[in-house]
Amino acid sequence: MSRLVVVSNRVALMEEGKQAAGGLAVAILAALKKTGGIWFGWSGKVVDGESQAEPTRTDAGKLTYATLDLGRRDHEEYYNGFANQTLWPLFHYRLGLISVNRRTREGYERVNAYFADKLEPLLRTDDMIWVHDYHLIPFGDELRRRGCSQRMGFFLHTPFPPPELLTALPNHRDLIRELCAYDLVGFHTATDLRGFCDYIRTETDGTVEQRGAYGSAMIRAFGRTLMAKVFPISIDTEALESLARTAGRSRQAERLRESLVGRRLIIGVDRLDYSKGLPQRFAAFEQLLESYPEHCNRVSFLQVAPPSREDVPEYIAIRRELSEMAGRINGRFAEFDWQPIRYLNRSFGQRVLAGFYRLANVGLVTPLRDGMNLVAKEYVACQDGDNPGVLVLSQFAGAAHEMGEALIVNPFDIEGVGDALQRALTMPLGERKERHAALMRTLRRQDIGWWRESYVDALTRAPYDFPVT
Structure with a gap:
C-alpha cells in the first residue's frame, strides 16, 4: 500500500487533533494511521526573520508530522495577503472585497515553492500526495517542477467561483494551470465542479468529458489529463x-x-x-x-x-x-x-x-x-x-x-x-x-470516513500523465 502524504496550511498535532474531535483533522489522522505517512505544513507559529530552514519532525507510530514556522514577511504576504485578502473573497463571490497586488501574489508563490523545497527530500517514489485548500493551489505544480512524478490530489474546502468571477483575478490563467498539475481535484458540490469545468471550456483550449450526473469530469488542459470530482465532506x-x-x-x-x-x-x-x-x-x-x-x-x-x-x-x-x-x-x-x-x-x-x-x-x-x-x-x-x-x-x-x-x-x-x-x-x-x-x-x-475513503480510492485510481515539455 502506498504511503500517504498530506499537505495542509496548518498541521494539527495529535493533541490538537483530539481536541478538535471531528472535521478534517480526524479524517486526515485516520487515513495516515491506516497507510502510514507524513502530515506536512505550517506549524501555526510566526517568527521574526526568515521562515524556518528545515521542518521539525515528530514521529507518532507510522505517522510523521513535519512542520515549518513562517517568517513575518512570508506570513503577511502568503497567508494574510494573497490567500485571505484575494483568494478567500474571490472564492466566496465577494469581488468588492478583493485586494490584488503583485507583492502578495509573489509571496504566495514564494511560500508554496518554499514548502515544496522542504517536502521534496522527504518523499518516496510511490507516495500519494493529498494537498488541501486554497492556500496551496500552486504546491503540486512546484513539486512537478522539481521532478516529482507521484500521484497528487488536491481538495478545495471553499466554493469555486464561476469563470465570470474568477477572471477578475489578473493572473487567473496561471492559477488554473497550477491547479491542473494535480491528478485529482476534489470539490464539495456539483456547482463548484461546474465552475471549474466552465472555466476550462471558455478560458482555455482544454476539453471536458463529463462523467455521471455531473459528479465527475475528465479534464485535458495545459498538457495534462486529470480527474475533477465531487466529494462532499462530512462529520463523524x-x-x-x-x-x-x-x-x-x-x-x-x-x-x-x-x-x-x-x-x-x-x-x-x-x-x-x-x-x-x-x-x-x-x-x-x-x-x-x-x-x-x-x-x-x-x-x-x-x-x-x-x-x-x-x-x-x-x-x-x-x-x-x-x-x-x-x-x-x-x-x-x-x-x-x-x-x-x-x-x-x-x-x-x-x-x-x-x-x-x-x-x-x-x-x-x-x-x-x-x-x-x-x-x-x-x-x-x-x-x-x-x-x-x-x-x-x-x-x-x-x-x-x-x-x-x-x-x-x-x-x-x-x-x-x-x-x-x-x-x-x-x-x-x-x-x-x-x-x-x-x-x-x-x-x-455519507460520514467523514466515507468522504476520506472515497477520495483516497479515487486518487489511487486516478489517471495521470506528466506535463508536456
Missing part, C-alpha cells in the same frame, strides 16, 4: 451522536437550559467572517420578533462567533457591525428579564457545543456562500430523534445540496428567513421527526 456522525447524548446533561448545557427559563432557543455557530451572513441573520431574527410578536420573551437567539483574522480590516468592521446590531435589537425588544440576542465572541469545545445544539429548537445556518458548512450537519447529528429541532439552512451552503429536508432559505431574503424561523418554531412533532430521520440517513451513509 456516530461519534457526534454519542457525544450529544451525554453532552446534553453537561454542566454548561444545564446552565444554558436554566438560563432560558422555559424559553425556546435558536442557535448559530460560526467563525466571525463576512461570508457567514451574520448581519443578515441578526436582521432576520429581528424580523421574526417584529412580524410574529408572540415570540417576544419566549424565544432567545444564541450566536457564537469566535473572532478570526483579527488584523484584517474587513473582519474588524464586521465585528463592530454585529456588536452594534445586537445592541440595537436588544435595546428595541428586551424585557427586564429577557435578552433576545446572546452574542458571544468566544469559542467553545465540541462537547459544550454538542450540548448547546442538543438544547436548541432551531439551528440557523445562513451563510452567503460556503463550501460545505459542517455546523449544519453537526446540529442535526446532535438532535434527540424523539423530539428533534429544525435546521434552517442557506441555499448557498454546500450542505444544502445534500440536506434538502432542512428548511432551505435565501439569506438575502430577510423576511423569508424570518418566515422560515416562524415555520421552524411552530412545526408539528411528526414533521420534525420525518425531516430529521431523512437527514440522519444521509449523514450516516
Whole structure:
C-alpha cells in the first residue's frame, strides 16, 4: 500500500487533533494511521526573520508530522495577503472585497515553492500526495517542477467561483494551470465542479468529458489529463451522536437550559467572517420578533462567533457591525428579564457545543456562500430523534445540496428567513421527526470516513500523465 502524504496550511498535532474531535483533522489522522505517512505544513507559529530552514519532525507510530514556522514577511504576504485578502473573497463571490497586488501574489508563490523545497527530500517514489485548500493551489505544480512524478490530489474546502468571477483575478490563467498539475481535484458540490469545468471550456483550449450526473469530469488542459470530482465532506456522525447524548446533561448545557427559563432557543455557530451572513441573520431574527410578536420573551437567539483574522480590516468592521446590531435589537425588544440576542465572541469545545445544539429548537445556518458548512450537519447529528429541532439552512451552503429536508432559505431574503424561523418554531412533532430521520440517513451513509475513503480510492485510481515539455 502506498504511503500517504498530506499537505495542509496548518498541521494539527495529535493533541490538537483530539481536541478538535471531528472535521478534517480526524479524517486526515485516520487515513495516515491506516497507510502510514507524513502530515506536512505550517506549524501555526510566526517568527521574526526568515521562515524556518528545515521542518521539525515528530514521529507518532507510522505517522510523521513535519512542520515549518513562517517568517513575518512570508506570513503577511502568503497567508494574510494573497490567500485571505484575494483568494478567500474571490472564492466566496465577494469581488468588492478583493485586494490584488503583485507583492502578495509573489509571496504566495514564494511560500508554496518554499514548502515544496522542504517536502521534496522527504518523499518516496510511490507516495500519494493529498494537498488541501486554497492556500496551496500552486504546491503540486512546484513539486512537478522539481521532478516529482507521484500521484497528487488536491481538495478545495471553499466554493469555486464561476469563470465570470474568477477572471477578475489578473493572473487567473496561471492559477488554473497550477491547479491542473494535480491528478485529482476534489470539490464539495456539483456547482463548484461546474465552475471549474466552465472555466476550462471558455478560458482555455482544454476539453471536458463529463462523467455521471455531473459528479465527475475528465479534464485535458495545459498538457495534462486529470480527474475533477465531487466529494462532499462530512462529520463523524456516530461519534457526534454519542457525544450529544451525554453532552446534553453537561454542566454548561444545564446552565444554558436554566438560563432560558422555559424559553425556546435558536442557535448559530460560526467563525466571525463576512461570508457567514451574520448581519443578515441578526436582521432576520429581528424580523421574526417584529412580524410574529408572540415570540417576544419566549424565544432567545444564541450566536457564537469566535473572532478570526483579527488584523484584517474587513473582519474588524464586521465585528463592530454585529456588536452594534445586537445592541440595537436588544435595546428595541428586551424585557427586564429577557435578552433576545446572546452574542458571544468566544469559542467553545465540541462537547459544550454538542450540548448547546442538543438544547436548541432551531439551528440557523445562513451563510452567503460556503463550501460545505459542517455546523449544519453537526446540529442535526446532535438532535434527540424523539423530539428533534429544525435546521434552517442557506441555499448557498454546500450542505444544502445534500440536506434538502432542512428548511432551505435565501439569506438575502430577510423576511423569508424570518418566515422560515416562524415555520421552524411552530412545526408539528411528526414533521420534525420525518425531516430529521431523512437527514440522519444521509449523514450516516455519507460520514467523514466515507468522504476520506472515497477520495483516497479515487486518487489511487486516478489517471495521470506528466506535463508536456
